Amino acid sequence: MLKTAEHLYLQIADRIEQLIEKDVLKIGDKLPSVRMLSKEQGVSLSTAFQAYYHLEGKGLIEPRPKSGYYIRFSPRKLRDIPKTCEPVKKASEVTVHEMIDRVFAHMAADNILKFSIAAAADSLLPAAKISKSMVQALRNMPGNGIGYESIQGNLQLRRQIARMSILWGGVVSEEDVVTTNGCTDALTLSLCAVTQPGDTIALESPSYYGSLQLAASLGLKVLEVPTNPVTGVELDYLDKAIPRHNIKACLFVTNFNNPLGSCMPDTHKRELVHILEKHGIPLIEDDIYGDIYFGRERPALCKTFDESGIVLACNSFSKSLAPGYRVGWTLPGKYKEKVLRLKRNHSIACASLPHAAVAHFLENGRYEHHLRSMRKQLHTQSLRYLQAVADYFPEDTLVTRPMGGFVLWLALNENINTYELYELALKNKISFAPGRIFSLQDRYRNCMRLSYGNPWNKQVEEGIKTLGKLIRKLKG
Amino acid sequence: MLKTAEHLYLQIADRIEQLIEKDVLKIGDKLPSVRMLSKEQGVSLSTAFQAYYHLEGKGLIEPRPKSGYYIRFSPRKLRDIPKTCEPVKKASEVTVHEMIDRVFAHMAADNILKFSIAAAADSLLPAAKISKSMVQALRNMPGNGIGYESIQGNLQLRRQIARMSILWGGVVSEEDVVTTNGCTDALTLSLCAVTQPGDTIALESPSYYGSLQLAASLGLKVLEVPTNPVTGVELDYLDKAIPRHNIKACLFVTNFNNPLGSCMPDTHKRELVHILEKHGIPLIEDDIYGDIYFGRERPALCKTFDESGIVLACNSFSKSLAPGYRVGWTLPGKYKEKVLRLKRNHSIACASLPHAAVAHFLENGRYEHHLRSMRKQLHTQSLRYLQAVADYFPEDTLVTRPMGGFVLWLALNENINTYELYELALKNKISFAPGRIFSLQDRYRNCMRLSYGNPWNKQVEEGIKTLGKLIRKLKG
Numbered sequence: 001m002l003k004t005a006e007h008l009y010l011q012i013a014d015r016i017e018q019l020i021e022k023d024v025l026k027i028g029d030k031l032p033s034v035r036m037l038s039k040e041q042g043v044s045l046s047t048a049f050q051a052y053y054h055l056e057g058k059g060l061i062e063p064r065p066k067s068g069y070y071i072r073f074s075p076r077k078l079r080d081i082p083k084t085c086e087p088v089k090k091a092s093e094v095t096v097h098e099m100i101d102r103v104f105a106h107m108a109a110d111n112i113l114k115f116s117i118a119a120a121a122d123s124l125l126p127a128a129k130i131s132k133s134m135v136q137a138l139r140n141m142p143g144n145g146i147g148y149e150s151i152q153g154n155l156q157l158r159r160q161i162a163r164m165s166i167l168w169g170g171v172v173s174e175e176d177v178v179t180t181n182g183c184t185d186a187l188t189l190s191l192c193a194v195t196q197p198g199d200t201i202a203l204e205s206p207s208y209y210g211s212l213q214l215a216a217s218l219g220l221k222v223l224e225v226p227t228n229p230v231t232g233v234e235l236d237y238l239d240k241a242i243p244r245h246n247i248k249a250c251l252f253v254t255n256f257n258n259p260l261g262s263c264m265p266d267t268h269k270r271e272l273v274h275i276l277e278k279h280g281i282p283l284i285e286d287d288i289y290g291d292i293y294f295g296r297e298r299p300a301l302c303k304t305f306d307e308s309g310i311v312l313a314c315n316s317f318s319k320s321l322a323p324g325y326r327v328g329w330t331l332p333g334k335y336k337e338k339v340l341r342l343k344r345n346h347s348i349a350c351a352s353l354p355h356a357a358v359a360h361f362l363e364n365g366r367y368e369h370h371l372r373s374m375r376k377q378l379h380t381q382s383l384r385y386l387q388a389v390a391d392y393f394p395e396d397t398l399v400t401r402p403m404g405g406f407v408l409w410l411a412l413n414e415n416i417n418t419y420e421l422y423e424l425a426l427k428n429k430i431s432f433a434p435g436r437i438f439s440l441q442d443r444y445r446n447c448m449r450l451s452y453g454n455p456w457n458k459q460v461e462e463g464i465k466t467l468g469k470l471i472r473k474l475k476g
Numbered sequence: 477m478l479k480t481a482e483h484l485y486l487q488i489a490d491r492i493e494q495l496i497e498k499d500v501l502k503i504g505d506k507l508p509s510v511r512m513l514s515k516e517q518g519v520s521l522s523t524a525f526q527a528y529y530h531l532e533g534k535g536l537i538e539p540r541p542k543s544g545y546y547i548r549f550s551p552r553k554l555r556d557i558p559k560t561c562e563p564v565k566k567a568s569e570v571t572v573h574e575m576i577d578r579v580f581a582h583m584a585a586d587n588i589l590k591f592s593i594a595a596a597a598d599s600l601l602p603a604a605k606i607s608k609s610m611v612q613a614l615r616n617m618p619g620n621g622i623g624y625e626s627i628q629g630n631l632q633l634r635r636q637i638a639r640m641s642i643l644w645g646g647v648v649s650e651e652d653v654v655t656t657n658g659c660t661d662a663l664t665l666s667l668c669a670v671t672q673p674g675d676t677i678a679l680e681s682p683s684y685y686g687s688l689q690l691a692a693s694l695g696l697k698v699l700e701v702p703t704n705p706v707t708g709v710e711l712d713y714l715d716k717a718i719p720r721h722n723i724k725a726c727l728f729v730t731n732f733n734n735p736l737g738s739c740m741p742d743t744h745k746r747e748l749v750h751i752l753e754k755h756g757i758p759l760i761e762d763d764i765y766g767d768i769y770f771g772r773e774r775p776a777l778c779k780t781f782d783e784s785g786i787v788l789a790c791n792s793f794s795k796s797l798a799p800g801y802r803v804g805w806t807l808p809g810k811y812k813e814k815v816l817r818l819k820r821n822h823s824i825a826c827a828s829l830p831h832a833a834v835a836h837f838l839e840n841g842r843y844e845h846h847l848r849s850m851r852k853q854l855h856t857q858s859l860r861y862l863q864a865v866a867d868y869f870p871e872d873t874l875v876t877r878p879m880g881g882f883v884l885w886l887a888l889n890e891n892i893n894t895y896e897l898y899e900l901a902l903k904n905k906i907s908f909a910p911g912r913i914f915s916l917q918d919r920y921r922n923c924m925r926l927s928y929g930n931p932w933n934k935q936v937e938e939g940i941k942t943l944g945k946l947i948r949k950l951k952g
Contacts, residue, residue, distance in 0.1 A: 104820065108626055122619045131620040134829065135611065143598045144607040146798040150584055181657055181802075185823040197673040197695060213821045219673060322622040324828030326657075344580065345686065345693045347661040351827040352800030353610065 008043050009050035016051070020060055020071060027387050028380030028456075031061060031069040064376060065296055072383060079390055082398040082411040084228045085205050087237055088441055090245070099419065100209045100437050106426065113454075113463045115432040118208075118258050118406045119319055120453045124377060126370045130322050130361055137356035145353040151344045153179025153329070154352070157359035161329055164362075168290065169304040172331060178339050179329045179350050183288045183316035184210065186330040189346070190284045190312040191218055191251065193338040199248040202241065204233055206409070206438030206447070208258045211251060211286070222440055223247060229400045229409065232257060232264035235271055242279045249282050255299045256289035259409045259438055259449040261402030263299055270305045277308055282335065285313045289405040291320050291371055294379040299404070309333030317358055319406070320371060325354035378406070378452070385452040388461055392468030394475065408450045411435075416474050418448040424470045430463050484519055485526035492527070496536055496547060503863050504856030504932075507537060507545040540852060541772050548859060555866055558874040558887040560704045561681050563713055564917055566721070575895065576685045576913050582902065589930075589939045591908040594684075594734050594882045595795055596929045600853060602846045606798050606837055613832035621829040627820045629655025629805070630828070633835035637805055640838075644766065645780040648807060654815050655805045655826050659764045659792035660686065662806040665822070666760045666788040667694055667727065669814040675724040678717065680709055682885070682914035682923070684734045687727060687762070698916055699723060705876045705885065708733060708740035711747055718755045725758050731775045732765035735885045735914055735925040737878030739775055746781045753784055758811065761789045765881040767796050767847055770855040775880070785809030793834055795882070796847060801830035854882070854928070861928040864937055868944030870951065884926045887911075892950050894924045900946045906939050 019025040031052070032040060038048040052069050055061045062072045107116055138144055152158070158177040165172035180186040195201060197219030203211060205224035215222050223245045226234045233252055241247065252272075254264045264272070276283050285302050293299055303313040312335055316328030327350075332339040343349075361367055382402060389399050389410065398411040412418065418434040425431060435447025454460055495501040507528070508516060514524035528545050531537045538548045583592055614620055628634070634650040641648035656662040671677060673695030679687060681700035691698050699721045702710045709728055717723065728748075730740045740748070752759050761778050769775055779789040788811055792804030803826075808815040819825075837843055861884060865875050874887040888894065894910040901907060911923025930936055 101817070104627075122623055125619075125622050127620040127622045130622060131614050134614055134620075138607050138610060143601075143800075144603040144610075146601050146603045146606060146800050147598055148799045151580075181823045181827070182825075184821070188822045192693065210821065210824075213817070217668065217818055217821045318624075323624045324619075324622050324825075326823070326825070326827040341577070341689070342693055345660075345689045346664045347657045347802070348686075349658075349800070349802065351657070351802040351830050354827050354829060 009047045009054060012037070012041055012043070012048070012051040013054045016055060017058075017060060025071050027071055027383040029071045030067075031071065033068050064379070067376065070380070079393070079395075079397045079399045081229050081400055082409060082447070084226050084234065085224075085443065087226050087241075088205075088224055099434070100213060103209075103422075103431075103433060103437060106431050111429060112426070113430045113459060115430065115450045115454075115463065117453060118449070118451055119323065120374065120378065120406065121455060123455060124374050124453075125322060126366070129366055129370070130325070130357060133360040133364075133366075134353065134357040136360050137353050140360075141352065141356055145356060147352065149349040149352040149355060151340060151349055153177065153350060154355040154359055156363065157327070157355050158329075160359055160362035167298045169300045170331075176331050176336070177329050178332055178336065178343060179327070179355055180314075180316075180343070181347065181350055182318050182323075182326040182328040183286065183314050184214070184328075185326075185347075186314035186316065186328045187211070187251070187284060187286060188214060188218075189339050189342050190314055190330050190332060190335070191215070191220070191249070192342050193332065193335045194249045194282045194284070194312070195220055196248075200245055202238065202247045202250040204252055204257060204260065206259055206435065206444050208253065209433075209437040212440055215251075224439060224441060227257070227260055227262060229260045229262050231268055232262040233268075233272065235268060235275060238272075239275050242275075242281065247281060249284060250276065251284040251286065253286045253289065254302055255287055256292060256402055256405030258289065258405065259407050259433070261400040261405055261407060261409060263403060264302075266300050269300060269302045273302050273305045273311065276310055282310045282312060282333075285311050287313055287315045288319055290315065292375060292378060292406065293404040294375060294382070295403055303331060306333065309335075312339070320374065321358065321361070321367065322354075325358060326351065327355050327358045377455070381452045381454075381456050382408070384456040385450065385460075385464070388464040389450070392465045394468070394471055406451050406453045408452065410448050410450060412446045412448065412471060413475055414446050416446045416471060418446060421448070421467075421470055421474055424474070425467060428466050428470070430466060432467070485523045485530060488513070488517055488519065488524070488527040489530045492531060493534075493536060501547050503547055503859040505547045506543075507547065509544050540855070543852065546856070555869070555871075555873045555875045557705050557876055558885060558923070560702050560710065561919065563702050563717075564681075564700055575910070576689060579685075579898075579907075579909060579913060582907050587905060588902070589906045589935060591906065591926045591930075591939065593927055593929060594925070595799065595927070596850065596854065596882065597931060599931060600850050600929075601798060602842070605842055605846070606801070606833060609836040609840075609842075610829065610833040612836050613829050616836075617828065617832055621832060623828065625825040625828040625831060627816060627825055629653065629826060630831040630835055632839065633803070633831050634805075636835055636838035643774045645776045646807075652807050652812070653805050654808055654812065654819060655803070655831055656790075656792075656819070657823065657826055658794050658799075658802040658804040659762065659790050660690070660804075661802075662790035662792065662804045663687070663727070663760060663762060664690060664694075665815050665818050666790055666806050666808060666811070667691070667696070667725070668818050669808065669811045670725045670758045670760070670788070671696055672724075676721055678714065678723045678726040680728055680733060680736070682735055682911065682920055684729065685909075685913040688916055691727075700915060700917060703733070703736055703738060705736045705738050707744055708738040709744075709748065711744060711751060714748075715751050718751075718757065723757060725760060726752065727760040727762065729762045729765065730778055731763055732768060732878055732881030734765065734881065735883050735909070737876040737881055737883060737885060739879060740778075742776050745776060745778045749778050749781045749787065752786055758786045758788060758809075761787050763789055763791045764795055766791065768851060768854060768882065769880040770851060770858065771879050779807060782809065785811075788815070796850065797834065797837070797843065798830075801834060802827065803831050803834045853931070857928045857930075857932050858884070860932040861926065861936075861940070864940040865926070868941045870944070870947055882927050882929045884928065886924050886926060888922045888924065888947060889951055890922050892922050892947060894922060897924070897943075897946055897950055900950070901943060904942050904946070906942060908943070
């Protein structure tokens, strides 16, 4: 009997695999429930479950919490993952980047198919629901919210942020939270609190160009640290680099790094905190993508393992809820008083109403509900885009496998200059982020960041196809 | 006939003066219109007008645009104006001020009578009307305003700000405006754009403590420039100090300076721009009190006379409309690109909805209407407070005569330490800003800033009376 059952589940699994192969079942498609499959196929529940378990083991399908099984992708066809970069010889003076200005300028342009923005399309955000919370905030706040918010920030919002810390294993109280004008403001205040102009800080390589420019504007030098596309910063290298380059602080995106997509395993996070404690330097942890996870659980933070208050964890609701509301925060650990004084000196307080509106939205449990559906949709999008890269880009293309966030990082053939490709793509009304802007070194010329924040559709598919054609053209 | 008429107007004027003397007519009371007076007294219109003109000449009454004549104050009783401070020997390193932290902390405290905040009481602000504009903005904005605002800022708002420049003689287009999170953010971005850490900047003396702390947090040194309580910065001194102290930029509050209340005459403004052009350094002009004028016309800016783009004029709607909305701007002149890049790097964009709401409020002419009534009320409050100081403070008290803004600056007997007075006052549930925090030098120990932002009432009068008693106690 056991043998037959084994046979049976393999037969079922094989049939599903063929359907995937023939593209009948597409990436992101939901499979029948185990119960449904057992009925349809006239097999036991455990046989049906075994079939799915087998396919999951092969990486062809995946379970999603409280939702069932979904088609993943055909791993055979997918491109390989890019390599960790080589270490650099020395820290570099931050210089001005006309290239970054240009890419920023095109982000605001209309009628361009934008693969360049590491964020969700507006259609994925709950505009109507958050607006209702705004109207409530207008009604509920004393003086309709025209008065100054306290310097530390809206109390209700800080309570909700503290409450959410359970999800990443934090033990945070409302007193530990300082609200900010979005995450970038949180990073600015946190960096100012722990560095002096002229100091060197460590960033991942490749690094989000905004962070490179922020460092430049604060008069900081940057050491780019080799970063593994799956597990994040190379810790052994960092441990040695800190004294060698007299590094005063680290600024890392530990969860679903932009642009690499890497997510540090807990063991690495714990070790990173340990290394920094040993050297006596702080970590600014940019967790802006942490809520956008595709796995079963929200990843932890380095902050989770921080017992001495050396981690300043920064985040916002700009990627997940309402970028225009500019609602962010930092958990500045032992640097709280410094951060508060900087906030007071640089901008006094945050806009009262948007912060109160987000607090209201969170209090009603709407945020978690919204995140669940947004994560599912983004996960599916990520897989479709990955598949399209496999289908339309040259075979020597390398690509990451992000398990959260909004972006793919691609390494093309070494002969391709992606800034040239960028200019070509713009003529075709397509934009992406060329790899060169993710480093102050002359690096990543053949790389590019492709956002999957836009819902999958014919236009997107055509866009990726066009990019593939342009790459082949440049190559030839 | 002429003689009799002369006689007549003097008789009428005398009667009114006696009524003022006996406190029957109180500060801020409206007088009958000229027409009414002529009817009541059975005299010609020109005689009635002459009577008022005579009283105006004596400083007892004053005309207000489109409103008529009001009781001013009895100048004989008023205290003298404080003197310009002496120059300092050298620029000072900015150090941290526990004192300022303490004053800030008490600003947030409840159940204290606050003479410490240079702003209008919430009751003077149009909470309900601006809320309506917020609801309109929610309705009108694409995606209900959840998306990122452009880096330069809301276009409708920039248009309205440009339109308002007519009032101060500016020729500004929407392209010249960069919006910010309130005025402090505008000052921060502007200072960052024109200085490097370690540079020396010139500020007025006394100076708003927030600006001193802002300079500190940016690693700047500060030279405090002697400032006349009526006409502002001493230009001859400044002209010589710039090369001597290697000053890289000036940050001045040219209109209704905080705390002095000084307003630079146009000739001074013109000359200041000329001096700075000669030395090739920029002026950051903090115009946050410019709209709160008590005279006939809005004062000009240095920006009005700036032809080479060296003035970065900063302002906000925080003092006049809705502090909690955090809507400010800078007109950065030739530093626009630098300011834009800094804004992008430090916080990306401003909160979409509050900026759109203010734009809507302005488009409908509501702002000018609101300002007219707010200015009248504040003017009256300023006079009542001035009179109360004359009534309840020791005779050797010196006090400014601001023609705009929210604050009086007082110099008490040299033996009075106003920080001691501050501690005593706090025990009596009263706060003000002690003079010492308005300088990095050991200065102004006997001075204090008293805000008249709270509407005049019995409690306020009692508060000032109590302060007077505490001063006498300290003196004895």
